Amino acid sequence: MASKLEQLRAMTTVVADTGDIEAVRRLKPVDCTTNPTIVLKALAMPAFSDAVGEAIRWGQSQGGNHEAVVAAVADRLAISVGAALSELVPGRVSTEVDADLSFDIEASIEKARSLIKAYEARGIGRERILIKLASTWEGIRAAEVLQKEGIDCNLTLLFNLAQAVACADAGVFLISPFVGRILDWHVKATGKTFTAEEDPGVVSVRGIYDYYKSNGIGTIVMGASFRNIGEIEALAGCDRLTISPALLEELDAAQGSLERRLSPEKAGKVAPIHMDEKTFRWMLNDDAMATEKLAEGLRGFAKDLGNLRTIIDKQMQAAA
Incomplete structure (x- = not known):
C-alpha cells in the first residue's frame, strides 16, 4: 500500500x-x-554559504543609509533562498x-513589487512566486491591489472566518489558516487534550473550506502550522497543505488507508457574510x-526579521 x-x-x-534544500529535494513537494x-x-545551511557571501559583498558596494542597506541585503537573501x-x-x-509593514498598505505594496x-x-x-502578507485589514487591502496587477498573494497568520471572508472578497489567490x-x-x-476531530484548528479550516466551496469562491485554502499528522489526516482533501519536513517524513513512513x-x-452550506x-x-x-x-505571530516574524538583520549587520562589519 x-x-x-x-x-x-x-x-x-x-x-x-521549509528552506531546507535537501529536504525539498528528497520529499518533492509541489x-x-x-x-x-x-x-x-x-x-x-552550507547550501546557502555562497549566497550569504554574495549578498554581504553586494551590500558593501551599496551607498546610502546603513539600515536601509542591511534591510536590502536581508531581502536579497530571502530572494536567494526562494530562487x-x-x-x-x-x-x-x-x-x-x-511583518513590520503589516499595518501600512502602501509600504506593503511597494515591498511586494520590489520582491x-x-x-x-x-x-x-x-x-512562480506568491507574495506573503499578514491577514490584517491593511495586508488584505494591499493584496487586493497586487492581485489586480497580476501579483498573486498568500495571506498568512490567518486565524478566523472574518479574515478568510475579507481575503476572498479581495480576490486573494491563497490563504494560509494556521x-x-x-x-x-x-x-x-x-488545559484540554483534543482529538483530531475536536481540534479547534481543524474545525476552523473545515469551516473556512465549507464557506469557500459553498459560495463558489476560488481562493485556495492551504492549511498550515501543523503540530501532528492527525491534524493533517483530518484535513485530507483540502486544496493545499503546507507541512514541515519532519511531519512529511512521518507521513511518508505511515501506512494504512x-x-x-x-x-x-x-x-457544508454556509451563508455569505457581508464584510x-x-x-x-x-x-x-x-x-x-x-x-x-x-x-503574537506578527511580533514573532518581526523579531526574526530583526535577528536576521542583526546577523547581516555583524557580518558586513566583520567583512569590512
Whole structure:
C-alpha cells in the first residue's frame, strides 16, 4: 500500500514549509513556503554559504543609509533562498513582506513589487512566486491591489472566518489558516487534550473550506502550522497543505488507508457574510484567540526579521 504521504498527494497539493534544500529535494513537494524564521535558519545551511557571501559583498558596494542597506541585503537573501527553492519545485515559492509593514498598505505594496522585480531580475517570473502578507485589514487591502496587477498573494497568520471572508472578497489567490497555533491557544486556555476531530484548528479550516466551496469562491485554502499528522489526516482533501519536513517524513513512513475528509461536493452550506472594515475589526476583536495569535505571530516574524538583520549587520562589519 502507498504511504499516507502518497495517498495525500492524490487528493491535496502538498507544500513544504521549509528552506531546507535537501529536504525539498528528497520529499518533492509541489510548492515551498518561506518566512523570516526559515530564512534565518537557512543562513546556517552550507547550501546557502555562497549566497550569504554574495549578498554581504553586494551590500558593501551599496551607498546610502546603513539600515536601509542591511534591510536590502536581508531581502536579497530571502530572494536567494526562494530562487534556490524554485529550481527544485514545479510550482510556487512564497516570499514574505516584512511583518513590520503589516499595518501600512502602501509600504506593503511597494515591498511586494520590489520582491517581484528582484525575482524577475533573476529570470523567475511572477507566475512562480506568491507574495506573503499578514491577514490584517491593511495586508488584505494591499493584496487586493497586487492581485489586480497580476501579483498573486498568500495571506498568512490567518486565524478566523472574518479574515478568510475579507481575503476572498479581495480576490486573494491563497490563504494560509494556521491550524497548530489555533490548537496551541485552546490547549493553553482550557488545559484540554483534543482529538483530531475536536481540534479547534481543524474545525476552523473545515469551516473556512465549507464557506469557500459553498459560495463558489476560488481562493485556495492551504492549511498550515501543523503540530501532528492527525491534524493533517483530518484535513485530507483540502486544496493545499503546507507541512514541515519532519511531519512529511512521518507521513511518508505511515501506512494504512487515508480517508478523504474534505471535498467540494461534500462541503457544508454556509451563508455569505457581508464584510466591511467595521465588521472585520469587530469579528477579529470578538475572537480572543485570533486577536492574540495574530499579534503574537506578527511580533514573532518581526523579531526574526530583526535577528536576521542583526546577523547581516555583524557580518558586513566583520567583512569590512
